[in-house]
Amino acid sequence: MDKSNVKSDHSLQIVEFPHGGVTAHIVTAQATEETINDVIDQVTAEMAARNARIAFQYVFGGRKFYPKAVSAIEKLDWPLTLLHGDACSGENITGTQFIALSDAKLNPVMDGDRIVGNWYETADARYCLLGDLRADNLELGREEQARAVFEKMEHLLKQADMEFTDIARTWLYLNNLLEWYDEFNVVRTNFFKEKGTFDKMVPASTGIGAGTAAGEEMVAALLAVKPKHDNVKVFPVPSPLQCPALDYKSSFARAVEIDQPGSRLLTISGTASIEPGGKTAHLGNTEKQIELSMAVVHEILKSRDMDWKNTARAIAYFKDVSEAHLLEKYCIANNLPELPVAISHADVCRHDLLFEIELDAVKIK
Template sequence: MPHFAVNGLVLNNLCFSPEAGTTLSEKLADCYKQYAESTVNLTQHSVIRQTIFISSKSNSEYHQNKRKLFACAKLFFEKVPPTSIIAQLPDNGSLIVEIVCIEGLKPGELTFKQNDAASWLVIQRNAMKMIVAAGLSENKESNCILQQSTTAFELLQNILLEEEMEFSDIIRQWNYIEKITAHADYNNSVSQHYQIFNDVRTKFYQLSNFENGFPAATGIGMDFGGITIDFIAAKLDSKSSIIGVKNPVQHDAYNYSEEVLAENSAMIDFCKTTPKFERAKVLITPEGKWLFVSGTAAITGELSSEQSCIKQQTEMTIQNIQRLISPENLHNYGIDCSGKVTLKYLRAYIKHKSHIPQVKEICRKHFPEVHIAFVVADVCRPELLIEIEGEAVIH
């Protein structure tokens, strides 16, 4: 069971694929059954976040499936944890669910909160406070990526304000963007979905001072659903810290030149700004070090690989991750790696379904003991075929 400890708490990252069921709801119910049967010390109350990946053929079908799956989740959970339902085809062709659960909480340390538009969890242990939120979305059919991006960030901002936090307190953020490299017509000119999202992100992020760097993040495509954001944020105690980590072979995304950015004519005040994320973030507590690996692709410097072969791009992506989390690189940021860095979980986003077998073979060669989820999704640049993210423990 992939797990790691933070501040005396043990976090488990589990993934379930249905073994029975015909409808998506029946398949999700079977995954919940597997969870209940396979976890001895964990209950439904241990779950702090879930991500459900499904196949959908249209926005209307996606939203219909989303409602049905939430209804199924309500039958299993007394209070449904922060949940994202993502229109990315899983490798089994139907549905998989990732469940993040926690051990070691004392009564009163976990609080479920909600407002009119979102729900989130607050973990309070001693002086450390952590927020876990998922599924931040306009939650209705819309063709306007600008409005959907703005709404998602407003939902995020409202949670932070409620918890007396800022955007700079976000440690990890997942950004799911419908048809990420597609273009929409704004002001008689084309604007790329991902660039619109990045410019909206910049507009909100400017409200904070990111002294410890931007969050680790993934910006990835999905077939339908507009914009969905998940995030983890924390206010740390005096004994804990958060450190941003650069990749020795990649430029910081927030320092990209204009040449590798796309067009956005949808906004007047913010236009053609860079993606705001760190290549990795390390959360250090007295009990351990938790490493978030941002979505990583076959990019050197700021340029995409010239290779159009999935095998070569996958190998290059893995090499970029290995350089990023190497003890030598982490030492550059004052992070003690006297033991080793152990990857606990990976998620691979693959542009073409036909490439899944090749990617699986390569990933399992490099990471035979790591659980890896495989889903089909467009990457942030049209020429990129794969992106991989992960979590690790530093010993």
């Protein structure tokens, strides 16, 4: 291949996901401190041209940029989650992702006077996307804040007439994750037990070392789906190359598929260099960790009759962001199509993991 597979400019990569008469527009763009305003203006204009309303946004960069990102948006009526990775110096912005929807009535979900998401429905299901969820009392300890965020998820979903067990996907960002990930897992597992999650379906998830604007101990986002009939199925998808995360006391599914009339969405959890037995593979070798992680993701895709070309969005997390070029090197060497991937500078859930990737894929029936 003679071109980059991971865009370095701020042109937009947009993938459409039609479902039940609604279209989700999933946007990925690289950005810097100098270009973030232009990127946001470009996305806003493009979505307006498509009659789509923005429902969700990530910005990857230091927390000092949060006011700049917010002020760049004339009317911020969607949740903006800024990820300042634990490994991040805070001196740069690396990219942004948006989800916008057309032909859907967006119903805001409010946390007090703050919009934290939207819910909408089709003839087939009700969907809710929430972001930038944090504890109200930041004086609480780490585990107490984590518990408070899970409780808030349950409370806010009631605005959409949904339950905690309707959650299909979570994103969990823990400040200084490597210091308390085991304790966090106890909190999550206990909450899941209380709410009957293990009796229904454990969601797909990403758990990353990252705080946001105010340095909260935990910030979260989620996607919940409530089917209206049996032709919509939401179910966990195993990883052919890895054991279930539950085997090492981490309560998430390797992937979850949302199968609805007309299309399928496969959301793959944060995936790192972990061998079938659950141990870290390729210690100290980022290039090899990328190779294994990508192989694991590819096998999950193939198991659901998908491939790299079906990628709708991805986030690649690097402990050392100067090694981000190694992902591009892998993509070129393996002849991958140009992927809509954002780069985040963050710690992964183990000291010896140097890379992680999450990925959503869409297949039209």
